[in-house]
Amino acid sequence: xxxxxxxxxxxxxxxxxxxxxxxxxxxxxxxxxxxxxxxxxxxxxxxxxxxxxxxxxxxxxxxxxxxxxxxxxxxxxxxxxxxxxxxxxxxxxxxxxxxxxxxxxxxxxxxxxxxxxxxxxxxxxxxxxxxxxxxxxxxxxxxxxxxxxxxxxxxxxxxxxxxxxxxxxxxxxxxxxxxxxxxxxxxx
Numbered sequence: 001x002x003x004x005x006x007x008x009x010x011x012x013x014x015x016x017x018x019x020x021x022x023x024x025x026x027x028x029x030x031x032x033x034x035x036x037x038x039x040x041x042x043x044x045x046x047x048x049x050x051x052x053x054x055x056x057x058x059x060x061x062x063x064x065x066x067x068x069x070x071x072x073x074x075x076x077x078x079x080x081x082x083x084x085x086x087x088x089x090x091x092x093x094x095x096x097x098x099x100x101x102x103x104x105x106x107x108x109x110x111x112x113x114x115x116x117x118x119x120x121x122x123x124x125x126x127x128x129x130x131x132x133x134x135x136x137x138x139x140x141x142x143x144x145x146x147x148x149x150x151x152x153x154x155x156x157x158x159x160x161x162x163x164x165x166x167x168x169x170x171x172x173x174x175x176x177x178x179x180x181x182x183x184x185x186x187x188x
Contacts, residue, residue, distance in 0.1 A: 062100060111149040
């Protein structure tokens with residue numbers, strides 16, 4: 001008896017692995033052939049043309065101050081590993097893991113009172129009351145903000161003239177017997 005054969009061909013693609021219709025799975029692209037027996041005893045050859053597309057994964061590490069804007073949207077304020085799954089043009093997963101380190105900025109403040117002027121710790125002298133802010137760069141690359149609440153009390157001066165015979169009693173105590181200008185400083 002002559003053997004009759006029929007053949008079929010189909011093409012498909014899958015991500016990472018493909019389950020063949022006759023059993024088993026494949027993980028590489030190629031042509032896979034299987035022969036079935038028909039009910040009348042003839043061969044039926046099926047060729048599967050399989051294209052395997054592979055999923056991908058990548059990762060990166062970065063450091064930021066206070067917050068980090070993730071490339072896929074959103075923002076994080078705590079250190080950790082953040083994972084996002086993209087879809088490739090072939091329909092497979094592309095997993096990206098971001099290892100994020102968040103360093104926090106710091107702030108501090110202090111108050112001081114001075115007469116006439118005040119020397120700020122960052123080498124500036126001020127002569128008016130107010131809040132003065134200075135930003136230091138910390139070793140971790142984040143800002144360290146210091147706010148100085150400064151109160152300036154201004155000194156005052158006054159003068160008066162007096163005439164006396166032989167001696168004059170000064171208002172702050174003591175007396176003088178010669179004409180001249182006499183200065184006294186009170187602590188306010």
